[in-house]
Structures are given as C-alpha cells and as structure tokens.
Amino acid sequence: MPNSIYDDLPQRPANFESLSPLSFLRRSATLYPTETSVIHGPETYTWAETYARCCRLASALAARGIGRGDTVAAMLPNTPAMFEAHFAIAMIGGVLNAINTRLDTKTISFIFGHGEARLLLTDAEFAGVVGPALSDHPLMTVVDVEDGAVPAQRLGSLTYAELLDEGDPSFDWQMPDDEWHAISLNYTSGTTGDPKGVVYHHRGAYLNAVNNAVSWGMGLHPRYLWTLPMFHCNGWCFPWTLAALAGTTICLRQVREEAIFDAIRTYKVTHFCGAPVVLNALINAPDEMKHGIDHEISVMTAGAAPPAAVIQGMEELGFDVTQVYGLTETYGPMVVSAWKHVWDDLPISERSALKSRQGIPSIMAEDLMVADPETLEPVPWDGETQGEIFMRGNITMKGYLKNQPTTDAAFAGDWFHSGDIAVRHPDGYVQIKDRSKDVIISGGENISSIEIEDVLFRHPAILEAAVVARADDKWGEHPCAFVTLKPGHELSADAVIEHCRAELARFKVPRTVVFSDLPKTSTGKVQKFVLRTRADAI
C-alpha cells in the first residue's frame, strides 16, 4: 500500500537505467564515431574503432566463460589495451583489476590469488616480475599485450591481438542490471600487511566520471595526456570521464619530462594529471624542452600535498594547477581546491599558498568532515585544530574485497575513515597536515612532516625533501629530513637546519639531515615507510 499518491509509479525500463560509464562509451561511439579516442605513438583510434575493439574484447572474454563478478587482471602501462579494458570487462559484468606495475612478484602473486583473477592481460615490460608469479596460478589465462614500443616476451597462451580476433565487433552487450555491481578492483599499496582490495561499483564510477568533468570545468573533447597511471584508482576515473566528454586519450608509456613536453606540443594537450613529483620534474626541466607551448593547459595534481613552490613554478610555466585530494577508497579525487576569483589579484606566493590547500568536497562528493577520530565530533573551522578527514557519499568505495573486519572498521560510525590528519580553514577549505601514521610526536608535541617539507622545498638548492620520524631516546621521536639537491648545488646539513630554524618552531627543526634520492611509488608518492626504516638504521 503506497504511503502517498506519488508512490504508485514504479521503475520501468523506460525511466530507470543503471548508472554506468558504459553509457558514455555507447554515446561517444554513436554520436562521435570519427573523433579520435586514443593516440599511442603511431597508433590512432576513433571512438567507433575503440567501441568495436571493446565489443571484440568483451565477447571474446564471454566466449571463454568470463562473466558477471569475474575478475580480469591487467598488468599494463597506459596503452590502448588498458583504456579498452576499462570498458570491455564491464560490458560482460566482469571486474577490472588493474595492478600497480611497480609491485614485486610476491605481491603480484598475492593479488592474483586474492582477487581470483580468471584472466590476465600483461605487457612484456613486466614479464620479469609477472612470469615467476604465474606458476602459483595455473588456471589463470594469460594474454600477452604486444606493443611495438618494447621487445615481445611471451608469457601466455595467446596475444591480445589474437584475443580480439576471436571477438565480435558488434557484440550485443548489456548494461548492468544493478548499478551497485562491481566494476573494478584496486589494491592499495599499504605500508604493512597484505594489500587491501578496494572495490568500485558502476554507480560510483559513473558519478565520479561526471564529477571530474563538472568540478574541473573540462568542456567537450578534452585532449588528455596520461601521465597518471590508469592502474591508480582507474586513473582517477578519467578513462570514463573522457568517454563522457568524447575526449582523446594520449598514451605515454614513460613519464619523462621530454616526452611530456613533446606530447603537449604535438597533440595540443588540454589536460593532464600528475603527482607533485612529476610537476617538479617539469619545472626543473631544461628550458629548451619547453619551447613552442603557448596554449592553455590545466593540470590536476594530488597524491601528496604539493609544496607551494611547485604550484608557483607551474603557474610560472603557464600551466593552471588545481590540487585535488582523495584516496583509492574515494575513487581518487574527492576534494578539489576550487579557485575563487576574489583571490585573482593576490601575489603569486599567496595564490600558491591558497592552492596548496587540498580544498573543498567536489560537487558530487556528498559529505566530508574533519573530526575527532574518537568522538567523530567535527573540529572548529579555525585553520588550527587538527582532526581526521571523514567522508561519505556515492563516490566512497563499495568496500574491501573479502575483508569484512577491515571494511567495517573503515566505515565505523557511518563515515569512511581516511587516516589523514587535517585542519579546516574558516572558509571550509581542508588542509592536510599529515597522514596519521606520518605524524611525528616529539616530546609529546605533534609535528607535521608536511610543514617541515614545505620549508625545505623553499630552499633554492633543494629539489625534493621528505621528513619522517626517527626514534629519539630523549624526545621519543624527532624529525629526520631526507633531502635531494638540485644538480650542481651543494649544501651542508647545518645549512639545512639553519634554514629550518629561520622558519620553524625550534622543536620542529630536523635534528637529522640525510642527503639522498627519495624512494617513490609508481604514482610519485614518497615511500615514507622506507625512509622510516632507513632513519632508524642510521
């Protein structure tokens, strides 16, 4: 019995469709068949061609018995096959597990097993680490994705081209009958314990794809350069955004400065995403690489709080930088450092400082708070009181695969616990102070490693810096700085400490300074757990 006169109008096929990014692929293939979908060196595809290839892949997988809820793993760089995998596997209800290509054999083998992958798409570049993992998973079909860019090295029983040949370019695939069905599986690197498998669903992928477009004001037909790995939170959902906007995916196997500037120049790239470390490399690239680029380029950055100096450097290059923040568990970006026009006329240093704040929940993010991790009481918006960032809404993960206790813990109190420590400024902008596990506690005082890094980055001789806690008999912990110098520069540990003293409270000044390269993940995040081990071994 309906509660009101309005309850008597049920969902029907004509007025209810599952939200799925597959509708964007269908639309672009239908309405923009001749527009360029993917460029990979000499290879170029149109949306009609990409669609036909996705249909081939989907039907070939289906013919091999892969269907709803089955995992297909991908160990691929940013190539056309990786882009196609983001759609084709979903077309048959399968789940794409794009694996971080920098992982070691043992972790990869764990992921194959935990994700129960039925089939693997793998690129020859990674044959060395993937090969030894295969003997543990004899039932998994292995498909070699051959790419002219690297020497072929066969691990499997057939190639990607052969698999596509098995398929039907006009395959009659179906939209998911439930938008809550899984679309992808992304393992978080995790500093301790086994990786956790973060599951995304069609609804969230659809919504965040649109959210990217509307929050970044992208417009139709962007030309998007892939510096961000697609295995990282499904490239922050941008493969799906590009399908929505009928944009062009410009592949890049190797994220190097010269290749980036070349691609920007050749393809008139309008948008790209990259970790601060990528931006820093671009800023410090030789001037001759930068010539001939005078069109507008929008850059989204995240993965670590970019020092204000990096944002300022990019602005001076003429790139418009937007910082975003999120986690694998939030489909990538959920918070965006939205610009306000009243800030337009501030000096560049102040503008950079404003841009270095992580920002506000994006338009479709639903809800976020910075709150006491124990009581879930929101902190005042004073720019000073620290709390943990909590999120909830439709672009928060479905959960961790086969991990009920960790899923429950992550969602305790009806909020997703980010583990990131932040303040909320009076204007509502969130600024991260640290990962909760990166906070340095010295003499009972909490010290933000990011605050110290920001000071270090401002030194003209320092290229990169990372600060971690080092055990200290007297204070419990003290800040230990790892510093990489710019080529041709010299600096003493004392000079580094002196520089910090001028800008930081005494207890925050690093007591140990190490000159070295910084170990990084494939997405450019500094691996602080490696540095912590090194610091304690000094």
Next chain:
Amino acid sequence: MPNSIYDDLPQRPANFESLSPLSFLRRSATLYPTETSVIHGPETYTWAETYARCCRLASALAARGIGRGDTVAAMLPNTPAMFEAHFAIAMIGGVLNAINTRLDTKTISFIFGHGEARLLLTDAEFAGVVGPALSDHPLMTVVDVEDGAVPAQRLGSLTYAELLDEGDPSFDWQMPDDEWHAISLNYTSGTTGDPKGVVYHHRGAYLNAVNNAVSWGMGLHPRYLWTLPMFHCNGWCFPWTLAALAGTTICLRQVREEAIFDAIRTYKVTHFCGAPVVLNALINAPDEMKHGIDHEISVMTAGAAPPAAVIQGMEELGFDVTQVYGLTETYGPMVVSAWKHVWDDLPISERSALKSRQGIPSIMAEDLMVADPETLEPVPWDGETQGEIFMRGNITMKGYLKNQPTTDAAFAGDWFHSGDIAVRHPDGYVQIKDRSKDVIISGGENISSIEIEDVLFRHPAILEAAVVARADDKWGEHPCAFVTLKPGHELSADAVIEHCRAELARFKVPRTVVFSDLPKTSTGKVQKFVLRTRADAI
C-alpha cells in the same frame, strides 16, 4: 548467497546517499555562504541566507503537518520564494507543484484538486484567477507571497514572510531515504482533455541538474537570468543546477526586452534560457536597448524549433545560442545541439541551419531513437525518413500522477513516446519535423508546418509565423499560414504565397494566409490548437 565474491559488500550510510539536488544546496550554503544566490531587484540573498530561508520554510511546513508525499502548490512568478520552494518543500519530502501562471481558474482548480495540494503559495498578480478557485478547496492553506513589485492582495490566512517567521533557520532536515521519491509535479498544458501531472523524482532532478552543467559546459558561479518560467519543467531543472554550481539566480517578473537587456548589462549575466519568441523579440528590439553589452552570453533555447533566422540574429547580437529539445516528461532538455569545431568556419547561414537542428542526446540522457511509431523500428540516419522520437533513461519522468493508463501508454514498449516527428541526420543529429498532431496531411502527403514556418521567417517583413492544417474539401487539409509583420512593414497574402513558391514544393505552399498576432503560452509556444480552430472558422 552471493553470486560472486563482489556481492558481499552492501550499501551503507557511508557509501550510499540518495541522489538529490538538496545535496547541492547544502554544499553551496556550507562552502559558498557569502556568494550571492538570488537577486530580485533591491532584494539580494547569499547562499547562507537562502539556505536559512529554505530551512525556515521547510520547518514551518512540517509544523503544519506537511510531510512526505504531500503536495505544495505554487502560483508564483520567478521570485525568491519560487526559488526557495524548489528546495524547502523537498527538504521535508514534500512535492512542489509549480503551476503555469497563465492558466485559467477552471484549470487551476482542477490542478489543486488532482494534485491534492495541502498548501498554496500564491502571488498577488494572480489573485484574480486564483481567488475564485479557492472555494472548491477549503482545506488548502493559502499563503500570500508579498512582493513589493505588485500591490498586495490577500487571499489567504498568512503571508510568506509570516510563514518563514514560524520556521527554524537551523532546521535538521533529512535527505530522502529513497532517491525515487517524488520531488515535483508539473502539469502539461495538453491541448485536449485534462492536464496530466508529470512527476519528477530526486534522482532525475539531481542527474539533470548536473547534465545541464556538463552538457552546456557552464563552469562555476554562472550568473543566470530567469527569462524561462520556473514553473516550466522546474525551469528545466536550472534552480538545482545553480545550486550545484553556486551560481546566482537573477529574477525577472516580466520578460520584456528592455528588462532583459538591463539585467544582462547590470548583473553581467552569463547564461539565460528562452523560447525562440523571446530571442526574436531581443533581435528586433531597438538598438539603443542593446548598448554597453560586450561580455560573453550563452543562451539556451527550446520550446519550439527556432527558425534559422532567429539563431543567426542572436549570433549577430554576439550571443552564443545552443538549441535544446525535450518535453515536460523529460525534465525539460534532453537533446542538445552540441557544436562541432569543424563547423566553425562555415558561413553564418550554414552554421545557423546546423544549430537549428535539435541535436543529440545529452551526456546523461541515456538513450534516444527516432523510430516507426508502430513497430519501434529505428529509422535510417538519412536525414529524410521520418519517425517518432522515443527516449528512455533516468531523466524520463516517474510517470503521470493518478493516471495509470496514460502512463502505461506513454511507456509502451519500454520507451517513452514523445509524440514528436523527426528525422535523424547521418551524423546522428535529430531534427524535428513536427509534433505528430501538427503534421499537415494534404492529398495524402505529409507536410511539415515547421518547414513552411522556416521559409516564412526568412522574409524580411515577417516578424513571426505559424502554420497549421486547415480543412480542405479537395485535399483533406492544406497549410494555413498565420503571419505577424514587423512594425512599419506591409505585405499582401499573394506576396507571402509568392515567397513560399520560390522555396517550397508546390503542395506545401500555404493556400490561406492570415495576418494576425499569434496566441502563445506563457513559455512562448505558439498555441496551434487555437490557430487550428481559427483556421477552420475562416
């Protein structure tokens, strides 16, 4: 028992939220509290103020016993109260029934009864038609919205200001617990029979609000002028789009050329929507009204296929026109005449002709076809074969209120039947040839009234034209043209026929020409049913 390892991750409050435009209001109020939300002459509100007023209204309605599934009617011009009603009523699960303010007493009374309105918000301007309808609905609470712009005339027991005073500005409202719940009720004018009550739900309102932004590439903080009535498909969902983008609503009680140009100049309007008749009036306005406007203005037009001459005239004024197409049943615009850059360098007449096509399904529209109305077989994309436009997806209505047979008929075959006749061009663009009921059938041949109107509009002395079928003993029907001349111009019926002969097949040339004003709906649609009656009475 789950079907796959992914099915064991249910929805939780942390990762599932009903899609509702209320989240946009909450976000703009929280993150843009001091930005301007609404301007109405001397009245100006910020998003914090609009939010507080919505909370007051919602809580005051709740205190009067109005809750989920209850209808609140609004007989209002585009004023702050109308904007607030789009949010406040939904906050308590109520349903906004915004009524076309040009309707007659009898129809208004039917709508009050059929929609079971518990409360009415009404503006003094409409006291004359509303007053006599109230005696049939003695249990409905009547609230007078007083607006300094018109003399007060009380019909009800309290004013809007008094109602707000009863409310709590920090009311703890709730998001809908089901996104399928109704948010609004819009009666279609209907040429025969009783009006049908089209019901929208929160999910569709949310999705079309975002769809407007992403399909039109609006960017943050648009300054939007309300020439389109908010009672018309809830202003094509733009009140909700403006909340998503933290934009500014610029109210306009009277849609007149001078007031439009003044508002554009004063408030630096970036966007507005209007029927072709409004655009035509702007084109033909005296030049002195147009001075001092040199910023970019985007115009969305629909409600009737705009003649190419109107699009060309707007372009010459420097306004960027995008045509959209939809029906009340599709939340307003569902099809957008998306521009392609390859067309940039065509002559303006060709560009106008391309823009006068209704376009392609918008990004979030899901599916559309032009098909045989009997077999539902899609027509070839040849630009010639006519068929009916069918839609399906999430921005298709929940159904017709208390009208199961008509709802079933409208959704027969799992598609929504638009009743509009169109061709599909080889590039997928839809072009409407006629409303199915407006097709003229002469000697067994179908004649598109729009094709003839397009020719008439190109005559330099003709301001407006509409063509309908007139009974004809020999041919069954023949085209009858109603023509309004520009001020200071003269034209004979023979000259009109001569002009048409030069451009149309003989059987399409109007055999009757009537010089007169055109009867229009409040949204600027020519009322062809009135003209048909007149034509048959000649």
